[in-house]
Amino acid sequence: MAPSPAPVRDPGLQPERTALSWRRTIMSAVVASILIWRGWFHSLNGGGAGGALAAGDSAHMVGLGICAAIACLTTITLVVCAVVRIRLLHAGVAALESEDHLGVPTLILRTASAAIVALAAATVCALVLGM
Amino acid sequence: MREPAWRRTGKTPDYRFSLANERTFLAWVRTALALLAGAVAIDQLAPEIAPPVIRIILCMVLAVIGAVLAIVSYRRWAHQEQAMRNDEELPHSWLMLGMTVIVSLAGIIFAVLIMVKR
Structure with a gap:
């Protein structure tokens, strides 16, 4: 019996699910960001109307x-x-299983966390300035 | 940036478990982003919900919880990953209970504010 070929993709679509999860996260970040932009545009219009x-x-x-x-x-x-x-994630299952691949997520996830802390700081400042 | 030392301990977990852990992290991150978006949305779209000072304080609390949640979710991800590498039991976390309490409290507070406003 011939050995089965090495799988190119995970049968449970784990990498695809994770990629979609990242995309949903981007959408959430865009929504939060747009609301802060809205506050800025609002201040521009509100100030301009009064002369x-x-x-x-x-x-x-x-x-x-x-x-x-x-x-x-x-x-x-x-x-x-x-x-x-x-x-x-789309590099294939073999790449995900390799040892040299493992270093990357830590930096990416740390950066993502730090970005959200910065966004929270911007949110707090926008709230105070919007008063 | 240097890799944390724990990335070299134990064995590499099954990538599927690692990816599941990453998705859990991302789900918490989205919760944090939803809190941030909610804070700004309440401030901008419902300015009448409470007196300005109370409104700003409530929104700021939501935003700060969002920031803390982003850090906690990273720490949780790292701890789970460490436990998986060393074949240990997954660490217990108060995150779920804490967020349940926070979200319920926020729901109750804003429901009361909306009712009082009428």
């Missing part, structure tokens, strides 16, 4: 703009993490 801008208003706008930029950067970071990880 003359008070000094405090423009400071709020700059602050909220920085929060929006941080939110954007953290989302991009998460997308990069996901893209790198999904590429590794």
